[in-house]
Structure formats: structure tokens, C-alpha cells
Amino acid sequence: MSPDGTPLLVLALVAVALTAVLIAVGWDRGGRLRWPLRLVAVVAALLSVSATVLVQLNRMTEAYSTDAEPEPEAGPEPAAEETPGGSQLLTVTVAGKASGLTSTMYVYLPAAYRTGTQRFPVMEALHGYPGSPRTWLRKLQVRSRLDTEIAEGRMAPAVVLFAPNTPRQLLDTECTNLRGGPQSETFLTVDVPAYAMAHFRVRTDRAGWGLIGYSAGGYCASSLALRHPDRYAAAASMSGLAGPEIVVGDGTEDTLHNVVWRLEHLPRPPVALWIGWADDEQGTRRDALRIARAARPPVSVTTAMVQRGGHSHAVWRQMEGPAFDWLSAHLARPLP
């Protein structure tokens, strides 16, 4: 049973109903053990309600799932989901030498990848917290969005990598190298590119590499682009803040890991940023405007706004098409 499936939610709801019935019917029974039994029943009821809430939250964020978990990479052919003649979605395992992290990654290969010998531009797509690469696929329907944008010619065919920001679902790394913890920044900016370059026909120059993300992943995209301008030419942040809002461990949360601080205090690299927000979400709106104000050439900032929707999947479904189109236009084309 998958942790994000309907059966588990139904099971949890049944447990809630059963514990309620148990209390209602058993309250007056039990003789001398009446009070301990009542206590057990009430605790069971609380647990069942909590479990239901957690299951539903997981369904909303797609943080945990057993679906499409990869087999350990057996052969050269990774597990693939196929559409005849269309795009492909692969599940691969990246064993990161530089970071020491090993994680599952989804790889979108455009339809054009099947034929010819082109080397494609690459976009690393980063998820929010809590969340997982699956959130892109299940909640943001990213695959059909990419298929559409490419088919309409608004986006050049690109390889899109959906890598996890964190090796542990309950640990928010904000794509940083946590002191004494997972080296997610190294994983995302060294190991994932190395894997992609070794296994797929992709461009290897910075002009062909970009980042995109929503929520925490949006912060990750803009921050990683500014921190690694030798590897990425452009980044799109959907509802991302300017800072990590976690403790990185080396006291650089508000400086080296803050997008606005970097723009104001460090030499600015030639990086193009796309910053999108929902106008009814105050935090990201405030930070987006601060980033836009702090940017000076050669950093360019393109802003985009949806009227309302808060911090929700509906907002990012609305934003991802424009963001992918923009990103494609700011990367180099597929190499013949």
C-alpha cells in the first residue's frame, strides 16, 4: 500500500470511525478495567485522527511514496515510462561521488531525444519542502506541460532532471551543504550534472544549463545560480524566498545563502533570473520585489505574478509554463 494512495487514506478514516464507535459503545463497559480501557480508546482515537491528517498532508505534498521507486540500477537501461514516439520519463539512481549522497532522480527526455544525435540543454527542477521530485509529476503535471511547451515551439527540446533536495524527507536542507549533515548543494551542482553528462546526450557548458524550482526549490534555483554561475546561466524561481530559513550551520544563512545579500554585496555574475509570485502571498511577494530591486547588470531579473492562489500547486501549475518558456529562451539551443 502506497503512503500517498487513496486506500491508506480510506483505512485511516475507517480507523477514525472505528475508534469513535469503540469509545461510544465501550465507555460504560469493562468493569474494573473501565478507566484504563477508556484511556486506551481515547489515545487510539487521537492517534487515528493524527494519522489521517498526516496521510492527507503527505498526499498533498507527495513527500513519501513507494510508487515508481527505482530498482537498484541493474543494467544500462534505467526503468522507463513510455509514450510511443513521445517523451520519456526515466527513473535513475545517482550515486554521488562528491557529496557521498545516493538518491533517486527522474529524468525527462524530450521526444526529439529518440532520434538524431543532438546534445540537449538541461534544466534541473527542484521541489519544495515538504515534497519530492514526484510532486512535480503528480501535482504540477510537469510532463504534459513540458510536452506541450515543446510541441508548441515555445520551448526548445530539453532534458529535465528532477533530483531530490534532501536525502531525508523530514530534513529541510534548502539545497545547502549542511554543516555536519547532507551535502545537498554538492549533490545538486556537481554529482547530478556529472551523472547527466555521463549518461545522456546533453550540453556540458554553462550556456546549456539552467535551474527551476517552486517554493523552497525556487529559493534553491536562484541561490544556486548565483553561487555557481560557472555551471548555470539562468534560473527560474516560483514562489521562492530570498533566504533559506534554516540553520545551515556556518552562520551564512543571511549572507552567502541569501539572494538579496549576494546581489548587494558580491560581484554580480552574468546570470538571468525569473522570479514569480502570487500577489496574495506576502512573504514571497516581498522577497521577490527585494530581489528585483537589488539586481543590477549583468544580473537580469524578469518578474511574473499571478493574481492570487497563495502558496499552492494551482499557482505553480499556472506559472510553470511561462517559467519553462523563459528558461529555454535564456539557455543555448540543442547542439546539432
Next chain:
Amino acid sequence: MSLTGIPLIIVVALSAVVCGAATALLWSRSGRGRYVVRTLGILVTEAALVLCAGLVVNRSQQFYPSWAALAGDTGTRSATAPVRAGALDSALAGRSELDWHPRDLRRWHLAAPPKAFVPPDYPTRGTARFPVLLVLGDTAVTAPEAGAVTVALRPTAATTATALRSLVADLGKDVRVTPGGWVMVAGADQAALAGHLARTSPGLFRAIAVVERSPVATLASLGRTPPGTALAIVRPAAAPGHTGTSAPGVVTLTAGAPTAWQTAMTWTGTQLGPALTPPLLLPTGSAP
């Protein structure tokens, strides 16, 4: 009542209290129906408590700031700007090459009218815009770069960079071109012109290659280029004892006279942006 307002939270919290109290009150007073009353009372109270907690979290985190947001309504539509046909589109319907006579041609003092080439898919992809390969110098361009509009100019000593500034806008009117992702190839004598053009259109040119005559030439005549512009120098032969004379980040290519220009164009071709139809756009918001 606002989804994130205090009143709604109070109402839901009060209903939890009332439901809980009513359940307790009716716990042993409902006769034969007491099991049903108890069960329903517990379930409704639990639901109200969960709802209340959800509202408090949502108020602080602003996941759904309004009922409309909760319903998935963003109140916004992304749209694509209509593509403006190039003034020369009809002239380019049956041919891939023409002599270009823009409005400001006389002020540019060129040796001959520029040659404009469009790729084979230009007429069929009627809504697509193409990046531009701009060639400045004495060379015979015979074929377009795939996926790009190629414009070849022969500047003279009288050609000034100031006058050439109008080229970008003029080309945008006559041919469907992208607003970025262009590249440039220039001869040794046109390098200063190329550098000036790149400086006056920051963000437009991704890459510049200069075809030099001397094996020890540098890109000095290009001047400062906008950061992020990829640079290459094509020399006729590897300079003996001059390895590493190029500035850091400059690609050094070696090709003699017959292939030097083609080498430069091939390299800039790798730096071009894609040909694209107009993107989906959202409002830009109130950013400066």
C-alpha cells in the same frame, strides 16, 4: 468570511467546543440512541478540531489566503503575445536569401547592401522567431546557419558603430527574430565595431568570434564586452611560444584563410539561443 480571518477560526473553535459540550451532555441521556449520538458527537468534534488547527496553520503560512485560492483559482491567465510578421516574410516565402535594404542603409556606409539568409524552416514555422548570426567583414556567406537568421554586412572605413545601432531594431521589423540569444562573427578590422555593437545592446549577443590575420593577435580591439558574452578568437596558425596569450575564458581556435570564417561561424552557432514561438507570459507584477 475570510478564510484566513480570526472570525472564521473563532467560529470553528466555538463549534468544536459546543459539539464537545453537547456530546458530553447527551452522553448518557440519549436512551437507546446514545451510541449513535456519542459516535456522531465524537466525529464532529474531531473534525472541528482538525479544521481549526488547519485554519490556524493556513493563516500563519498563507498557503491559501482566500477561498478562491483554496478553490485553485489564480485569477490569472498566461497568454502568448501574437507574433508580428516580418515585413520581408512574403519576400522570403520562396527564397532563403535576399539583399536587405533597411531604412537606415545609407547611413551605415556599407560596401554593399547586407545579405540576409533565413533557414529552410523560416516560411513553414510562421509563428517562430529566430536568433541571429551577424557577420561583419569581407567574407562570402553562402548558406544560412541552421535554425538562425544570418545577416552578413561589409562595413567600410566610414561605417560607425553609432550609425549601426539601428540595425537591431530594423532587423526586428523586417524579419521574425528573437529578442535575445544572438551571436556575432567579425573580421579583424571589424572587431572594434562588433565590440561597440555588443556594448550598446547588452544582453542581446551571447557570443562573439573574431577572425584574426595574425597568429599572435589578441581580442584587444574588441574592447570590453558585456559580462557573460562568450568570446573566441580564430587565428591562422598556432602561435609558437604564445600559448595562453588569450585572456582567460577566451576560446582559441586555429584555422587558416579558407576555413577561418566557417570555423568562427560554427563555433558561434553552438552558442545561439533556440528559435521559438512567443512564450507564455504572465503579468510582470509591480516590480520596478
